[in-house]
Every structure is written in C-alpha cells, then in structure tokens.
Amino acid sequence: MTDSRRALVLVDIQNEYFTGPLEIQFPPRDASLARILRAVEIADQADIPVAVVQHELPEGAPVFAGGSTGWELHPDLHAALPADPARFSKTFASIFDGTGMTDWLRENSIDTLTLVGYMTNNCIIGSAVGAEPLGFAVEVLSDATGAIHISNEAGSVSAEQVHTTLMAVLNSNLAAVATTDAWAEAVGAGTALPGSDLGSSAMQGRSEY
Numbered sequence: 050m051t052d053s054r055r056a057l058v059l060v061d062i063q064n065e066y067f068t069g070p071l072e073i074q075f076p077p078r079d080a081s082l083a084r085i086l087r088a089v090e091i092a093d094q095a096d097i098p099v100a101v102v103q104h105e106l107p108e109g110a111p112v113f114a115g116g117s118t119g120w121e122l123h124p125d126l127h128a129a130l131p132a133d134p135a136r137f138s139k140t141f142a143s144i145f146d147g148t149g150m151t152d153w154l155r156e157n158s159i160d161t162l163t164l165v166g167y168m169t170n171n172c173i174i175g176s177a178v179g180a181e182p183l184g185f186a187v188e189v190l191s192d193a194t195g196a197i198h199i200s201n202e203a204g205s206v207s208a209e210q211v212h213t214t215l216m217a218v219l220n221s222n223l224a225a226v227a228t229t230d231a232w233a234e235a236v237g238a239g240t241a242l243p244g245s246d247l248g249s250s251a252m253q254g255r256s257e258y
Contacts, residue, residue, distance in 0.1 A: 053160050054158050054161065056159045058165070059100065060144060061167050062085060063122055064120070065104075066168070067082075067123060073195035075207070080192070082123060085166065089126070089131070091233050103139070142171050142172045143175045143179035146179065162180060163189075164194070165193035165194060169196040177189065186225075188226075189216070189226045191212075191216050191226050196208045199211060221250035
C-alpha cells in the first residue's frame, strides 16, 4: 500500500445506537465502541486522517433530530477524537450522498476508507456500495461495527446473522473485512488489508454447500 492513503471514517457513532429502539445488538455495542476508540488511537498515532459522520434529521424527527441527545456523538468517542477531525452530516445511508465527503477525500489524496460505526445493515453497507463507482477502496472493521435484530413482513433475522452475513457479503466484492487487530498490523506495516473477490467466494461457497 506504498502509494495509497487511508482515512478512518467514523460512521454515526451516536447515542441513538446505544439507547432506544436502535440499540446495536451484535457485536455487543460496548465491545464495538471499545474497538472504535482503539481505531481512533491507532489513526492518531499513524497520522491517518479522521472523518466524523453524523446522521441528522429535522427537528422533531423521532430519531437523529439535529441537536438532540440521540443525535450527539457518544461521549466516549467525543472525548477520544483528535483535535480537528473532518466533520460531515448526512441524511441518507451512504456517507457520500450530499455530504461533500467525496471532495474532501480527493482534496486530501485519500483513496482507501476504513469504515467503523453503525449500522452494518444500513450505513456501512450503503457507504461501501457508494464508494465503488467513485473508485475508493474500502476496509470494514468487523468488530468495530454492529447490527440490530430485524423483523418485518419479509422475515426475521438476528443481529448476529445480519452482521455475519453482511461481513461475508462485503468481503466478497465491496470491501476488505478484518478485525481491528488485523487492521492495526496492516497500518503498522503500511500494507493493504487482503479481501476476497466474488469469483473466489462463489467457488468456495459451492465447495462448502
């Protein structure tokens, strides 16, 4: 990864995901938060740019209303942030739609995004999909992200199933998925995280099922 430049993108690490109906269920939210804080520390030590993204809806919205307690960053993250991170506000799942994120990345010669935060099943996968046509490589830290239980007319899925499935989906084509420990090693070595590809994932899947 000699000619590449990473940014650590902190996606929606807001109080809404620690209280109320959107509480992260898997991995356990306190454990994932601890990994996020470690990633921030690693980025700071390695001079990796940090971007903070917050989901924001209009005043009176049931969740993420701008300026509300639920909209605010988790206090532990707020205390751990470097002095002057880039900040973005979004209204869609992707960190790119209407945020100015793309311009910031290009201005800073960043071509690889390390995504941590919430939720795996919405903004993490939405951002990974959004990065592909823009030409950015994506890394997702599996233990520094998290999902919720889902049940609706189409079916019911536990948070663990959601998260585990989406990590495999992401690693098959859209991102390189790894733990925070593995990412720390890659950062220290100045190398890219290894990811799979759709063809290899398909062949391995056929052999296992």
